[in-house]
Amino acid sequence: MVSRRQLLTGLLATGMVPRVTWADVGNPAFLSAARDQSGAYALYGLSHTGARLFRVDLPSRGHSGAAHPFRPEAVAFARRPGTFAMVLNCAAGTVTAQIEAPAGRHFYGHGAFSLDGSRLYTTENDYDAARGRVGIWDAQNGYVRIGEVSSGGVGPHEMLRLPGQDVFAVANGGIETHPEMGRQMLNIPFMRPNLSYLSADGDLLGQVELPEDFRKNSIRHLAAASDGQIAFAMQWHGSNETHPPLLGLHRLGQQAPLLISAPEDRQRQMQGYAGSVAMNANGSLVAVSSPRGGVLHLFSAAEAAFERAEFLEDICGLGPSGLGVFSTSGTGHVARVEAGALSPLRHHPVNWDNHLTALPQS
Amino acid sequence: MRHVLAIAFLILPLPVLAGPVDDVLDHHILPRLERLASETALLSTVAEQHCDGPSALLQAAFNRSVDAWIGGSHLRFGPSEEENRAFALAFWPDSRGLTPRSLTVLLTQEDPIGLDPVAYREMSIAARGFYALEFLIFDPDISTSGSEAYRCVLIQTVAADIAYTSMEIYDDWVSRYADLMRNAGENDRYQSEDEAVRALLGALSTGLEFTADMRLGRPLGTFDRPQPQRAEMRRSERSLANVRESIAALGELAVLLAGENDPLSANLSIAFARAISRADIIDDPDFSGVAMPGQRVRIEALQRQVRDLRELVNTQLAPELGVAAGFNSLDGD
Numbered sequence: 001m002v003s004r005r006q007l008l009t010g011l012l013a014t015g016m017v018p019r020v021t022w023a024d025v026g027n028p029a030f031l032s033a034a035r036d037q038s039g040a041y042a043l044y045g046l047s048h049t050g051a052r053l054f055r056v057d058l059p060s061r062g063h064s065g066a067a068h069p070f071r072p073e074a075v076a077f078a079r080r081p082g083t084f085a086m087v088l089n090c091a092a093g094t095v096t097a098q099i100e101a102p103a104g105r106h107f108y109g110h111g112a113f114s115l116d117g118s119r120l121y122t123t124e125n126d127y128d129a130a131r132g133r134v135g136i137w138d139a140q141n142g143y144v145r146i147g148e149v150s151s152g153g154v155g156p157h158e159m160l161r162l163p164g165q166d167v168f169a170v171a172n173g174g175i176e177t178h179p180e181m182g183r184q185m186l187n188i189p190f191m192r193p194n195l196s197y198l199s200a201d202g203d204l205l206g207q208v209e210l211p212e213d214f215r216k217n218s219i220r221h222l223a224a225a226s227d228g229q230i231a232f233a234m235q236w237h238g239s240n241e242t243h244p245p246l247l248g249l250h251r252l253g254q255q256a257p258l259l260i261s262a263p264e265d266r267q268r269q270m271q272g273y274a275g276s277v278a279m280n281a282n283g284s285l286v287a288v289s290s291p292r293g294g295v296l297h298l299f300s301a302a303e304a305a306f307e308r309a310e311f312l313e314d315i316c317g318l319g320p321s322g323l324g325v326f327s328t329s330g331t332g333h334v335a336r337v338e339a340g341a342l343s344p345l346r347h348h349p350v351n352w353d354n355h356l357t358a359l360p361q362s
Numbered sequence: 363m364r365h366v367l368a369i370a371f372l373i374l375p376l377p378v379l380a381g382p383v384d385d386v387l388d389h390h391i392l393p394r395l396e397r398l399a400s401e402t403a404l405l406s407t408v409a410e411q412h413c414d415g416p417s418a419l420l421q422a423a424f425n426r427s428v429d430a431w432i433g434g435s436h437l438r439f440g441p442s443e444e445e446n447r448a449f450a451l452a453f454w455p456d457s458r459g460l461t462p463r464s465l466t467v468l469l470t471q472e473d474p475i476g477l478d479p480v481a482y483r484e485m486s487i488a489a490r491g492f493y494a495l496e497f498l499i500f501d502p503d504i505s506t507s508g509s510e511a512y513r514c515v516l517i518q519t520v521a522a523d524i525a526y527t528s529m530e531i532y533d534d535w536v537s538r539y540a541d542l543m544r545n546a547g548e549n550d551r552y553q554s555e556d557e558a559v560r561a562l563l564g565a566l567s568t569g570l571e572f573t574a575d576m577r578l579g580r581p582l583g584t585f586d587r588p589q590p591q592r593a594e595m596r597r598s599e600r601s602l603a604n605v606r607e608s609i610a611a612l613g614e615l616a617v618l619l620a621g622e623n624d625p626l627s628a629n630l631s632i633a634f635a636r637a638i639s640r641a642d643i644i645d646d647p648d649f650s651g652v653a654m655p656g657q658r659v660r661i662e663a664l665q666r667q668v669r670d671l672r673e674l675v676n677t678q679l680a681p682e683l684g685v686a687a688g689f690n691s692l693d694g695d
Binding site: 035063079080109130157176178180181182183184186187188189220238239240241265268273275291292294313314315316329330331351352353354 | 439440443444446449453455457458487550551561571572574575576579580582583584589688689690691693694695
């Protein structure tokens with residue numbers, strides 16, 4: 001556990017009164033990786049209205065990012081099975097550090113910062129042993145590796161920090177892969193995904209699995225509400241003749257997760273694949289996207305009930321936006337979906353990549 | 363205006379819009395799965411008479427059945443996905459060595475489940491299917507482990523189980539699933555013909571990926587750390603044969619999907635034929651050559667060629683079939 005004193009010294013060390021903050025880069029609401037028309041890859045800052053605030057080059061296709069809680073600093077992860085992540089100074093548009101996965105590990109493309117911003121956590125594959133790991137990096141000293149802990153399962157994908165506390169939720173997708181065999185899945189008949197909660201030091205605080213019938217539902221992506229409610233999105237690797245739920249809700253300490261599905265004829269639109277998940281600011285609305293189906297499903301969190309679908313080609317990235325959610329698509333579209341309707345915000349001449357990273361708002 | 367259109371329709375030959383689904387079913391899927399069912403039925407019959415590992419007849423029947431399986435192994439949707447059937451036929455890769463481990467337990471404990479093909483359907487998939495049978499027939503340790511009598515019956519049991527599962531897959535296609543694809547748009551499974559085409563194209567693309575990444579990629583490992591012991595069916599020296607067989611089957615599917623687009627179908631035929639001839643010049647049936655630079659270069663070149671085939675399918679065939687390749691929808695993460 002991080003003590004109050006450690007927390008305070010951590011804050012002091014990073015500059016309690018930071019010289020440069022996210023406000024200095026225009027208070028972006030989101031980060032997203034994208035490919036532009038020339039085929040180059042970059043990380044972008046986007047405002048709440050979808051305006052482009054900054055752009056930092058990436059050497060290859062990105063996947064997702066992690067945002068420092070107050071420095072305008074972001075970590076952009078390469079697409080799985082990448083072995084690098086870039087630390088970007090979003091104010092200067094420069095790369096301040098490059099993180100390399102240690103030998104025998106690759107990144108999964110997601111990570112999270114500690115509450116005080118002193119540590120970065122990354123989901124990793126110890127592929128020869130087929131064990132999921134969480135790498136811990138010192139964000140105050142050039143991102144040197146401090147250590148690693150078990151992710152609580154196989155194939156950890158997204159991890160996030162619960163708002164206001166140093167507790168991390170990790171989506172252990174359950175799928176064994178090895179970089180020498182691309183993205184081939186090596187253990188589908190035996191896969192066993194879980195949602196794990198870790199302390200800042202890697203202690204397993206809680207873990208839930210799925211019912212036996214849904215064991216082939218890989219838990220991949222996460223969203224958290226301010227009260228600690230977790231929404232998780234899944235990717236189905238079982239029969240394509242069934243359309244199982246792809247969204248779950250859980251709270252640390254609860255027994256079983258609550259799995260939610262749209263009515264069958266709607267659920268099939270998702271094609272067994274949820275790409276991203278987001279909750280609105282007060283946690284009342286949950287959204288999952290399926291780029292394969294070109295569809296967004298909206299659910300009421302309180303009633304765990306399907307509300308409606310919106311269709312957008314190649315939609316994937318999602319983030320909170322007031323009482324609604326914000327979305328990006330591989331076609332370059334940026335939109336906002338509120339309870340009532342979908343409003344297109346802007347179109348950029350880029351292919352927005354899978355995920356949006358929501359930034360702390362001052 | 364209406365007249366002009368009417369005349370235009372009279373003069374211009376109407377484009378034939380019949381999709382490739384029927385052709386793929388009638389000339390690829392159904393005959394290949396019928397062959398799988400009949401070859402494995404024969405395998406089971408042969409095993410009843412010749413259940414000792416070294417039997418040439420048993421080995422020949424095994425080889426014909428595996429040829430049939432590899433030629434349909436990319437059809438991993440619908441009937442083969444139900445009840446884990448494809449995994450029950452083919453549990454590979456076995457990265458944890460579960461197949462030899464579970465077979466050793468069966469053989470040394472003479473577990474009665476190995477004597478009963480019906481009960482055996484509840485057995486762990488690691489001990490079922492072609493890869494388990496390969497161990498029982500060809501592996502120096504497993505094929506001599508335990509008592510001869512038990513091992514003989516276990517071979518018969520595994521072969522009968524394979525035949526049963528293969529028959530179930532074929533039956534399910536004939537009695538149910540083929541019609542769902544043929545009558546796409548009139549059922550919930552395939553709500554449009556596009557969906558059926560997309561499933562077939564997906565099988566082609568992932569089949570090529572599987573051959574490149576697994577059948578070739580697993581033994582190749584890295585230059586500094588080649589992994590010949592990971593080659594698929596190296597014990598029966600089928601590693602290269604499986605690659606060749608899969609390219610041939612996938613080529614057949616690609617050409618059928620290209621349908622009446624002659625230039626595209628010619629392009630695909632030539633590209634697949636080139637890959638097959640590249641496989642033919644490799645003299646290394648079990649891929650043990652991945653550790654020898656001279657052979658390795660050839661196996662790597664074949665892998666590149668299979669990846670190029672996939673690229674060709676994704677960039678030329680997919681757009682021709684109207685399947686949009688979205689930046690995120692293709693990413694799969």
